[in-house]
Amino acid sequence: DRLTELEPPAALGFDPEFLHQYRITIRKVRAVMETLYALSGDKALKAPIKRLRRHAQATSALRDLDVFNETLLAWLNDPEFQDALKTTGVPQAFRARQREAQLAFAQHIDARDYLDDRENLQSFVRSNRLKAILDSLDKHRTREALDARIADHNARLVALSDLSPDEDFHRLRKCLKRIRYLADLDRALPKAFRKDLKQRQTILGDFQDRH
Numbered sequence: 036d037r038l039t040e041l042e043p044p045a046a047l048g049f050d051p052e053f054l055h056q057y058r059i060t061i062r063k064v065r066a067v068m069e070t071l072y073a074l075s076g077d078k079a080l081k082a083p084i085k086r087l088r089r090h091a092q093a094t095s096a097l098r099d100l101d102v103f104n105e106t107l108l109a110w111l112n113d114p115e116f117q118d119a120l121k122t123t124g125v126p127q128a129f130r131a132r133q134r135e136a137q138l139a140f141a142q143h144i145d146a147r148d149y150l151d152d153r154e155n156l157q158s159f160v161r162s163n164r165l166k167a168i169l170d171s172l173d174k175h176r177t178r179e180a181l182d183a184r185i186a187d188h189n190a191r192l193v194a195l196s197d198l199s200p201d202e203d204f205h206r207l208r209k210c211l212k213r214i215r216y217l218a219d220l221d222r223a224l225p226k227a228f229r230k231d232l233k234q235r236q237t238i239l240g241d242f243q244d245r246h
Contacts, residue, residue: 038064038153046141051101054140058098061091064156066216074176075168083159086152093143097136102244104133177221184214201246208239 037060044053065087072080107126110116120126143149159165188210195203215232218224 042144046144048097048137048141051098051105054094054098054101058091058094061087061094062212063216063219065091066213067220069213070177070180070217070220071168071172074172074180077164077168079159079164080168083156086156090143090149090152094140097133097140100129100133100136104129106244174221174223177217181214181217181221184210184217188214201243204239204243204246208236208243211236211239 038057041053041057041060044050045057048054065084068080068084068087071077072084104126107120107129111120111126188207191203191207191210195207211232215229215236218229218232
């Protein structure tokens, strides 16, 4: 339901926050589905996960351009950068790219394949099959999955160095997001834990935006 609400304003593109929230919603649903698949092994989850991954990827170029153009707008007010940016025409060039990506995203969510996928996803979410999968789980298995993801994050973190490629930082950021989404399923976890995850995400996000 949340995705359906966000689709029209995200397609119009007047405020990049709508697309951002759309992406967050897709990632949360996908993270839960992937966790359920890891815990249950039920193959009925594979198709929804694949669909969600494809639709999340369709937002990537537009979101990158939204963030970059916001940064360019700030730099246009900075004496250190404004002359060079105006002379080269960089802001206009990337705004044109942004408009193209916005149109491509609007066409993507208006396509028959997308509408069919959304209908299939809604049916699955309300199905007895998903209810059975959820009923088969318990909080202990959820915590085990969380512990495994934290261990994966920690291993990636200690392997980082100042020579690591950007992709390694990106994977670490994705680990944090998945830990956070999984933590949201376990309300017994302390608020300070989720707050720390959010702060770490912000730090990595700012770093990646610059890259």
